[in-house]
Amino acid sequence: MSRRNKQSSETDSAATRRQFLKSSIAASGALVAGSSIAHAKADPAIAYVQDWTRYLGDGVNAAPYGKPSEYEKQVVRRNVEWLTASAESSVNFTPLHELDGIITPNGLCFERHHGGVAEVEPDLYRLMINGLVEEPLVFTIDDLKRFPRKNQINFLECAANSGMEWRGAQLNGCQYTHGMVHNVMYTGVPLKILLDQAGLKTNAKWVMAEGGDASGMNRSIPMFKALDDCMIAFKMTGEALRPEQGYPARLVVPGWEGNMWVKWIRRLEVGDEPWHAREETSKYTDLLENGKARRFTWEMDCKSVITNPSPQAPLKHKSGQTVITGLAWSGRGTIKRVDVSLDGGRNWIPARLDGPSLDKSLHRFYYDFDWNGEPLLLQSRAVDSTGQIQPTKTELRNARGYNSIYHNNAIQTWHLKKTGEVENVEVS
Amino acid sequence: MSKSLRAGQMMLARTVAAVVLLISLAACSAAIAAEPDKRLGLGRPATPEEIRAWDIDVRPDGMGLPEGKGNAAKGETVFAAKCAICHGDFAEGLDRWPSLAGGLDTLKTQDPVKTIGSYWPYLSTAYDYIYRAMPYGNAQSLKPNEVYSIIAYILLMNDIIQDDQFELSKTTFTSIRLPNEQNFIEDNRPDTPTLEDGDPCMKDCKPDVEVTMRARVLDVTPQGEDKEAAKGAIE
Numbered sequence: 001m002s003r004r005n006k007q008s009s010e011t012d013s014a015a016t017r018r019q020f021l022k023s024s025i026a027a028s029g030a031l032v033a034g035s036s037i038a039h040a041k042a043d044p045a046i047a048y049v050q051d052w053t054r055y056l057g058d059g060v061n062a063a064p065y066g067k068p069s070e071y072e073k074q075v076v077r078r079n080v081e082w083l084t085a086s087a088e089s090s091v092n093f094t095p096l097h098e099l100d101g102i103i104t105p106n107g108l109c110f111e112r113h114h115g116g117v118a119e120v121e122p123d124l125y126r127l128m129i130n131g132l133v134e135e136p137l138v139f140t141i142d143d144l145k146r147f148p149r150k151n152q153i154n155f156l157e158c159a160a161n162s163g164m165e166w167r168g169a170q171l172n173g174c175q176y177t178h179g180m181v182h183n184v185m186y187t188g189v190p191l192k193i194l195l196d197q198a199g200l201k202t203n204a205k206w207v208m209a210e211g212g213d214a215s216g217m218n219r220s221i222p223m224f225k226a227l228d229d230c231m232i233a234f235k236m237t238g239e240a241l242r243p244e245q246g247y248p249a250r251l252v253v254p255g256w257e258g259n260m261w262v263k264w265i266r267r268l269e270v271g272d273e274p275w276h277a278r279e280e281t282s283k284y285t286d287l288l289e290n291g292k293a294r295r296f297t298w299e300m301d302c303k304s305v306i307t308n309p310s311p312q313a314p315l316k317h318k319s320g321q322t323v324i325t326g327l328a329w330s331g332r333g334t335i336k337r338v339d340v341s342l343d344g345g346r347n348w349i350p351a352r353l354d355g356p357s358l359d360k361s362l363h364r365f366y367y368d369f370d371w372n373g374e375p376l377l378l379q380s381r382a383v384d385s386t387g388q389i390q391p392t393k394t395e396l397r398n399a400r401g402y403n404s405i406y407h408n409n410a411i412q413t414w415h416l417k418k419t420g421e422v423e424n425v426e427v428s
Numbered sequence: 429m430s431k432s433l434r435a436g437q438m439m440l441a442r443t444v445a446a447v448v449l450l451i452s453l454a455a456c457s458a459a460i461a462a463e464p465d466k467r468l469g470l471g472r473p474a475t476p477e478e479i480r481a482w483d484i485d486v487r488p489d490g491m492g493l494p495e496g497k498g499n500a501a502k503g504e505t506v507f508a509a510k511c512a513i514c515h516g517d518f519a520e521g522l523d524r525w526p527s528l529a530g531g532l533d534t535l536k537t538q539d540p541v542k543t544i545g546s547y548w549p550y551l552s553t554a555y556d557y558i559y560r561a562m563p564y565g566n567a568q569s570l571k572p573n574e575v576y577s578i579i580a581y582i583l584l585m586n587d588i589i590q591d592d593q594f595e596l597s598k599t600t601f602t603s604i605r606l607p608n609e610q611n612f613i614e615d616n617r618p619d620t621p622t623l624e625d626g627d628p629c630m631k632d633c634k635p636d637v638e639v640t641m642r643a644r645v646l647d648v649t650p651q652g653e654d655k656e657a658a659k660g661a662i663e
Contacts, residue, residue: 085514085524086564115561128474128482136474143470169643197467208485214567216560218485267482275487276550278557282542285612291536293547297615311643339628344637348630377637387623399619403540407617415639424643428634 074098077108078175083164088116089215091158093179096305096327097313102183102355102362103153106236109182111244112158114279115214118264122248127194127232131208131270134199141234141248147189150231152254153361155329157181157300159257159284162408166397169413169424172311177412177424181329183362186252188233191226195270203272209251212266219260220274221253225298229254232265255331255360256298257406259284289401300331302390303409304338304365304382315420319373324351328363330384335363337383342369344377344413344427345392351380376416377427393426484560484568488550490602497597498577500584504592506574507581510563519585529585535611545586549609551601554579576601 068075079092094110111117122141130136161180164170171177195207200223207226211217221230231252234241241247246263253260259279274280274296286294306326309315315322328335334357339348351365365380382390391399393410415425486492508517514525521527531541540547544554559575561567570578580596583589583604596604621628 089564115564115567128478130474130479130483136479137471138474138478139471146470147468168641172643193468197471199467210482210485214561214565216484216567218556218560269483269485271487271491273487273489275485275556276553277485278553278561281549281553281612282544282547282557287535287540287542289536292611292613293535294615294617295549295612297617299615299617301617339630344639346632346634346637348628348633377639381628383623383628388618389621389623389625389628391620395620402538403535415642425639426641428636428638428640 072098075108077110077179080164080171080176089114091160091180093175094182095175095312096179096181096307097174097310099307100325100364102327102364103237104182104184104362106184106239106242106245109156109184109236109242109245110158110180112180112258113213113215113244114217117244118211118213119243120212120248120264125212125248125266127249127265128267129194129198129270130267132201132204132272133195133270134201137198139194144189144232144234144249147193149187150190151185151187152229152231152252153183153185153356153358154252154254155181155183155300155360155362156258156261157303157329157331159259159297159300159406162303162410162412163405165393165410165412165424166404166408167402169426172424174305174307174310174412175312178305178307178327180258181327181362183329184236185238186231186233187235187238188231188249188252191230191232191251191268192228194232195226195268198270200270204270206271206274208267208269208271208275208277209260209262209265210267210269211246211262212264217259217262217279218275218277219262219279220271220277221251221260222274225253225256253298255300255333257284257300257331260298284406286400286404286406288404297407300329301407301409302328302330302332302335302382302384302386302388304328304335304380304390305412306340306378306380306414309378309416309420309422310414311422311424314422315371315416317371318418318420319371322369322371324367324369324378326351326365326380328353328365328380328382329361330382330386330388331360332388333385334359334361335382336385336387338363338365339381340365340367341379341381342376345379345381345411348381373418375418377425378414378416378422379411381411484556486552486556486559488552488602490552490598493552493555493598493601494572495598496572496576497595498573498575498580499595500577500580500589500592502573503577503579503581503584506578510570510574511578514564519582528582532587532607535608543586544582545588545607547608548606549612551579551583551604551606554582555601 075095075098077092079090084090091112092110094104094108125141127139158180162177165177205223207221207223209219209221232249233252234249236245241250249265250263251261251265286297304326306324308325324340328338338351340351341348351367353363353365355364357363390409390411396410413425413427415423514522515528516522519528520530528544531543531546534541534546555575558578559570576596580594584592
């Protein structure tokens, strides 16, 4: 009988049995609860036969779609209410400090919507290609699944990730400062193959991708990128896209800002010029100190952050062997190296990259060391395969001022205190 | 929330590659790209009616503008009924709902206000966006005459037109230019050091290190006490 059944049908007898166990242990004199001698001799986690060791657990189909352990309830996406006027055009954040390796579990991938989650019925899903093509076409989701497929692991980072930190240290937790990023394996059809079906006209220079959601999200993508590594994906890390990630199909634009990865994609229009849509003029343009604004700032820059320890994940020990770990990524390629500093950027030590190093994907780094228990100022600094070096906040502000909002890839500082607590700070 | 951080007294120290395919066409691995002229026979032609139903985009050159017209006098009524509850009677923005007017000469300040009048480069974006996404929660419901009228009203509120009888239409639309058009520049990153500027410093990179700012000073992290202390910008 499983523990769960027992709880509902045999509560009384189970309690009795547990009482009996305790009293018999006490009577035996081998382990007396409350005796410090006994505690010193044996950890109760070991000394007692735990329920899960004695009784049968749930049977195979107790959770047809599995869920995380009930002891991991804190591992969820979180939002910052004051950021936006409405939850339908808002964002929540990936709990980076609770994760390891490079793959983000589907249910933890941050969300950013502009008109809420579109609940698209797959039978009513259509993808249209029109504009400067030989023959405008319509595909169903079943049509899309008959094309040759491709798999690729890519990070998706919102251009506004770390945007709240441009002006100074503001949010205590890498979930909030850096959590607008996720990394999954996409399965789908290369955009080039789809466009080839319709046949591009010679003046085809741009593609406008448009979503079927209540914001009708639209972005202009230059043809060179569309034909390079973009795809229409219908799976993420093996399973169907989650509704909040664009079910049944989304655009994947590797290395480029997340807003371009149009979800619930319904249309691709081919054109000779960009559209200058709201999300590439009013938003996602980078205002500089001199009042000029950069536009079409598509690539995500070389960036890294220490995920543990961090404000939401303090150290539980006071000194000794310690793991520092974090993530690094670049929209321009792979990560060549990551250095870690314990003294706020005065001295640097190379960190160890572990796990796959894939193009435009998250990379995992570690630095293992013997903590002397003194306060530290932790930083990480990535260098990508194109030679771009992750800048300091000062370098970034000197180049762009304070009003850019987007593309903040500056080095993050965490102040690790004697207590093991961690705070988001800025240093000279 | 295009409003930037307004955090108490935050102290701000102002401080393709060309690939040459000479060698190995023969070495081409089993890439899955379909051969140029090879259609796979999937999908079906889109009918003109279908394209008309979905082809709602509008470009700066006027491509996509539907037949129709309107003026600001009419727009005021439509705006009051369908937009003002969030964007304010004068398109000035309410609470954290975006402002659609004002903000001239703020782009170089510490608190830039980006509106159609102060920031947007092209008016076509207003048509494209308002029809596809507004009113928020009832998208793609406006008639072309309503959109033209609303845009004329927004132009009036931004002092870009002065005449509330000016007829905005498919024909007159592209004659309107927005003041900030010239201030957009192309991406010129990287604008921070690369390995070409030398290897990153590893030892004694700065004399001493001081903490200059703490997140706790303005704790706006969820679960923090004072959620009103700051305004962020995710846009």
